[in-house]
């Protein structure tokens with residue numbers, strides 16, 4: 683890299699976002715970490731020699747303020763990792779409407795807005811990488827996850843469209859689609875699924891989460907972080923518009 687690239691990672695205080703920020707920092711990028719969790723986000727930014735930005739990405743104003751702050755501080759943003767997300771498990775008939783709105787805003791509208799706001803700078807530099815932390819649920823559905831599955835399928839569409847528009851400008855746009863990764867989000871899901879299905883935690887892991895997997899184990903966050911760095915490498919310059927699975931064979935079914 684002639685100039686040090688700046689990478690913005692959302693939801694970077696925990697789980698996959700934190701692992702992506704760690705991997706990007708270890709590979710020489712300047713990292714900007716965004717999250718609502720200030721304590722963990724600030725500690726991680728300090729450890730990684732980056733900066734922390736408090737941002738609630740469920741609002742349009744929060745997305746705009748974040749990109750303005752990053753561009754003010756660094757004058758550029760070369761890599762965007764859209765990662766912040768939550769899960770809510772509930773049958774459609776009981777699905778809280780405000781949860782639907784929140785999930786769509788945070789996990790579909792925010793990636794669109796952040797991409798839109800950072801796009802002109804990437805275009806000007808003729809280089810950009812947008813990496814959407816999608817999910818196997820961007821490719822397949824599961825019951826009781828209506829908002830999550832819908833947001834992730836939408837993210838698949840955004841990834842493809844942005845890839846087509848970015849190609850002529852040196853911008854690649856890809857999704858990473860993991861199955862179950864060992865993070866706090868999944869830990870919460872185990873409890874929620876246990877309650878919804880009326881079974882215990884061990885049964886949720888073996889009978890639901892790993893049932894369709896060829897490799898019977900959870901994915902580690904660092905394994906997703908390594909894939910993020912790969913997509914930013916020179917070897918990945920021709921990879922765009924893809925939904926790259928890291929799913930222990932889950933979608934081979």
Ligand SMILES: NC(=O)c1ccc[n+]([C@@H]2O[C@H](COP(=O)([O-])OP(=O)(O)OC[C@H]3O[C@@H](n4cnc5c(N)ncnc54)[C@H](O)[C@@H]3O)[C@@H](O)[C@H]2O)c1
Nearest residue numbers: 693695696697698718738739765766767817862863865867
């Ligand atoms: N863990 C998995 O098995 C798995 C599998 C596939 C996809 N994913 C995706 O990976 C992404 C990260 O998930 P994770 O498992 O690391 O979860 P996590 O709960 O460990 O981390 C999510 C982060 O997002 C932040 N966040 C929540 N609401 C926010 C808001 N309004 N504004 C800004 N930040 C906010 C949280 O504070 C947290 O730090 C999500 O998009 C998720 O859908 C996770």
